[in-house]
Amino acid sequence: MxxxxxxxxxxxxxxxxxxxxxxxxxxxxxxxxxxxxxxxxxxxxxxxxxxxxxxxxxxxxxxxxxxxxxxxxxxxxxxxxxxxxxxxxxxxxxxxxxxxxxxxxxxxxxxxxxxxxxxxxxxxxxxxxxxxxxxxxxxxxxxxxxxxxxxxxxxxxxxxxxxxxxxxxxxxxxxxxRGEPVSPPIFTRPSIGDGEQIPNTATKSTSFYANKSKTWTQNQPASTTKMASATFKFSNSTINQWLSKTEHHCPNATPFDLLAALFWKQVLQIKGLSQNELNHSLSICTDFRTSFQSSQRFYFGNALLFSELSVSSKDMEQWDLGEIMGLIHSHLEKLGEEDEIRTAMEWLESRKEKGGKYAAPFKMYGPELTCVSMEHMGVKLSYATKFVRDSKAVHVSYNVGNCEGDGLIVVMASNEEGVARNVMVMLPEREMAELCKDGAILRFNPTVILGGL
CATH class of the missing domain: 3.30.559.10 (Chloramphenicol acetyltransferase-like domain)
Incomplete structure (x- = not known):
């Protein structure tokens, strides 16, 4: 670096x-x-x-x-x-x-x-x-x-x-x-889980949150591992080519499904995780504004859902990219079907001490490997911030603080139209150096910026 x-x-x-x-x-x-x-x-x-x-x-x-x-x-x-x-x-x-x-x-x-x-x-x-x-x-x-x-x-x-x-x-x-009309933000989040009902702890997100809160302590020492990051830019033609190649496994796959699967698999290989571990887990962060009515989607606050996806070590080693993509796609589809958002918000609202004060926070990004989807943003929002008409941004970075641990993967829009995507990856420094030279990643011909070797 x-x-x-x-x-x-x-x-x-x-x-x-x-x-x-x-x-x-x-x-x-x-x-x-x-x-x-x-x-x-x-x-x-x-x-x-x-x-x-x-x-x-x-x-x-x-x-x-x-x-x-x-x-x-x-x-x-x-x-x-x-x-x-x-x-x-x-x-x-x-x-x-x-x-x-x-x-x-x-x-x-x-x-x-x-x-x-x-x-x-x-x-x-x-x-x-x-x-x-x-x-x-x-x-x-x-x-x-x-x-x-x-x-x-x-x-x-x-x-x-x-x-x-x-x-x-x-x-x-x-x-x-530019003299254009401005849509005012909304500061009152649409009601999702009021904390009055006993939360359903059987859903994926709620059980994930509960386990995270038990293992996290405010007094644990800060990590001394030096982290590094790089941004990989993937072209529209390359993403379309690979979505076509894997269509038989996941016909409705999104660019996020493809890139999350690719980086999850390659990061695990670089970390050298063995089959002695029964399962490998990925924390997936998604935005749930798309579940609001269109008039409520300018909500200004936190509208993020974290959920856990696990796959056996044996399957992770044997499955090809398309099969892992299908697993991720199915997981994200079920989040909406199983009312994950409501139950997760109910669980968070229910964590109150006597007098109504919320319990102490715990780490949401990490320490497990976390992958963030910015698919809801797209080029129309990420690159539509034009102070001068027709002067589009050449790059947008999204960064999160205090997410040290196994690492962070953020899949976001690129300034190229279509399905082109940028992927910001943060890993321990040694692992980041290996990822920048990883053959499976380089097959996608990415341009590496902001941290590439």
Whole structure:
């Protein structure tokens, strides 16, 4: 991985506030699903070949951000504790921290040479202090590259939002800047599990959550394993070719089915897991906004479901790619059929101490190998954040903090139309180096950026 450091230099720091503080004073309670994500942070970085900003301090870009922030009081507000001890956001128009930086290289060179640690400098997350009442849970950073490229980074505590929510915020800002209508977000999640009923612990997700909560302890030491990541870009033609090859195993397979199966199998081989282990498991993270009515899909908060898929060591070794794809596809189809979302949310809501305070959070991404599907985003959302008409992003990164363990795989849209996909993989450094040279992966002719060897 690249050893180049300190190429991102802060130039200006300021606070962007809402242009209409009419929501000031309102308190937004966070859900059990929000509280469950407290141990993690998130970041979205969008790269452009051209800088749409000019001078942000005096530019209409700042004005359009202020207009959009009027619709996002949980972004400009501050975290507080409600009477029962649970987290809430108080809308007080304290604003969002905005940092302007200069990057000492071109955008193309950055994508070739930066590693995962350096990319975090484009959207740095500041850990929540013990007293967060003056702390900004969202931060925006505008990074200008030599030669005119720019990257816009947003970092946030996962307690208040997920990557889809952050993308809504960025797209709303871009739409407002172009003078387009902006769809306001929804802060009240449609009712899914109220915690009043005894949760059904027999469903896949609920039993998975229950087991994770039992094995996780807040006091366990932080991992000392050095992690590394790389992003693999797969073309539309390649994905279509491989979906056609495996059609007899899984005729309705998605690009996620294909790439999740490919990386799961190859990561396990690199880890050298033996048949002494009866089963190999993969945690799959999906977004459940697609289960809402269309008018409710702009929900701003956490709408993620984690479930576990297991396969025997013998089958994993003997099955070909198409058979593993079929297993993943079937698993995801059954999540909707078996009411996994409702029962999982009921279980999270039921974890309350005396007085109504939610139980302590546990690690959601990891420590087991976790694969995140961003299929619900697609090119139309991920790459539709256009500050200048017809100036589409050249790359979008989604990153999660505190997910060390067996590793993280994120399958997301590419800037190429069709079924092209990018896959960001985070693994222990030695395993990441082997994955970048893995023959089965290289058969797909990926372009490797942001961490490739």
């Amino acid at each position: 690249s050893q180049i450091q300190n190429r991102v230099t802060p130039i200006t720091k300021l606070t962007a506030v809402s242009s209409d503080p009419s929501m000031s004073g309102r308190v937004y309670s966070l859900t059990a699903a929000d509280h469950a994500m407290e141990l993690h942070s998130g970041a979205v970085v969008i790269y452009y070949n051209e800088n749409p900003f000019g001078s942000f301090i005096l530019d209409p870009m700042r004005e359009s951000l202020s207009r959009v922030l009027s619709l996002y009081p949980t972004v400009t507000g501050r975290l507080t504790r409600s009477e029962n001890g649970n987290w809430a956001v108080k809308a007080n128009d304290a604003g969002v921290r905005v940092t302007m930086t200069k990057v000492g290289t071109t955008l193309d060179e950055w994508l070739r040479s930066a590693d995962s640690a350096e990319e975090r400098n484009l959207a740095p997350f500041e850990e929540m202090p013990e007293n967060p009442y003056i702390w900004s849970p969202f931060r925006i950073q505008i990074n200008e590259f030599e030669g005119g490229g720019v990257a816009i980074g947003v970092s946030f505590t996962h307690l208040t939002a997920d990557p889809t929510s952050a993308t809504f915020l960025l797209k709303a800002w871009a739409d407002a800047h």
